[in-house]
Amino acid sequence: DTAVSQTPKYLVTQMGNDKSIKCEQNLGHDTMYWYKQDSKKFLKIMFSYNNKELIINETVPNRFSPKSPDKAHLNLHINSLELGDSAVYFCASSPTGQGGQPQHFGDGTRLSIL
Amino acid sequence: SQQGEEDPQALSIQEGENATMNCSYKTSINNLQWYRQNSGRGLVHLILIRSNEREKHSGRLRVTLDTSKKSSSLLITASRAADTASYFCATRSSGGSNYKLTFGKGTLLTVNP
Numbered sequence: 001d002t003a004v005s006q007t008p009k010y011l012v013t014q015m016g017n018d019k020s021i022k023c024e025q026n027l028g029h030d031t032m033y034w035y036k037q038d039s040k041k042f043l044k045i046m047f048s049y050n051n052k053e054l055i056i057n058e059t060v061p062n063r064f065s066p067k068s069p070d071k072a073h074l075n076l077h078i079n080s081l082e083l084g085d086s087a088v089y090f091c092a093s094s095p096t097g098q099g100g101q102p103q104h105f106g107d108g109t110r111l112s113i114l
Numbered sequence: 115s116q117q118g119e120e121d122p123q124a125l126s127i128q129e130g131e132n133a134t135m136n137c138s139y140k141t142s143i144n145n146l147q148w149y150r151q152n153s154g155r156g157l158v159h160l161i162l163i164r165s166n167e168r169e170k171h172s173g174r175l176r177v178t179l180d181t182s183k184k185s186s187s188l189l190i191t192a193s194r195a196a197d198t199a200s201y202f203c204a205t206r207s208s209g210g211s212n213y214k215l216t217f218g219k220g221t222l223l224t225v226n227p
Binding site for chain 1: 144145147151154155156157158159162200202204205206213214215216217219220222
């Protein structure tokens with residue numbers, strides 16, 4: 001049973017396109033996250049939702065729009081993709097998020113912009 | 115801003131040897147965590163140490179925390195080829211967002227059979 005699952009695993013698309021990445025967790029956690037990992041493996045928080053409420057919104061271009069239809073799902077929509085968006089995007093979840101609880105990660109979505 | 119900095123960036127050892135990785139951070143923390151990332155996979159939580167703890171063990175893992183030096187170390191004893199992975203420290207600052215973990219750039223550990 002996959003705890004945090006992301007789809008698709010690979011995404012190759014042209015510059016200027018719009019794409020979405022989906023994430024689902026079956027752990028019953030309240031808090032979910034999106035991270036971006038660049039080519040040097042640096043992992044940076046983008047967004048976090050707690051019970052469908054946005055609680056972290058780092059300095060991310062507004063082309064990136066997260067959406068949480070329920071606390072088990074957190075999707076990421078990206079408009080007008082740019083070359084610099086090429087990276088691995090990870091979804092994660094934690095029980096409540098407070099106090100820096102351990103996070104459970106999906107296996108990532110590898111986004112390549114041509 | 116980046117909080118954790120792992121050292122070394124890369125480490126190559128023989129199976130059976132011990133591996134030590136270090137993490138330095140800049141601000142006061144609530145806790146510090148270590149994660150492992152195998153190639154092509156997501157991060158896996160290994161161990162959490164709170165700011166009032168100095169040492170913690172989990173199997174072949176030993177973590178130390180020195181809040182006066184703002185540093186932590188992860189020791190993997192009797193390494194195995196399967197330990198080959200990137201290792202990241204992550205900190206939960208005592209101020210700021212209650213939910214945010216800040217990750218370092220990681221140490222790439224290669225264990226040669």
